[in-house]
Amino acid sequence: MNIADKYRLRVQNCVGTIIDVHGMIQDQYEVEESLNQFQDLEEAIRELDMNLISELDVLMLEQATNALLAEFKILFEAGKLGTGWRGYPLN
Secondary structure, eight states: OOHHHHHHHHHHHHHHHHHHHHHHHTTTSOOHHHHHHHHHHHHHHHHSOGGGOOHHHHHHHHHHHHHHHHHHHHHHHTTBTBSSGGGOOOO
16 A cells, blocks of 8 residues: 555544544534535545645644544543444443
C-alpha cells in the first residue's frame, strides 16, 4: 500500500468515526444538517488527490477526531448519549 492510500484510509477512518458518533447522538439532538455535510465530505475524500496531503494534515485530523471523542466520552460514560459504539458499553 502506498503512502497516498494509507493517508486516504486514515482520513476515511476519522470521518467514519465522526459519522458513527453522530449516529449515536442524532436521536437526542437535531443535527441532521451536519450529518449531510460529513457524508458529503466522505464522498469528496474518495475523489481527493491524496498526493496533496501531508502527514501533518492527517495527524491534525486524527488529533481533532480524538479531541472530539474525548469530549463525548464524558457524556457517554454518564449515560447521556446512549451506551456507546453500536450498543457496546464504554469501559
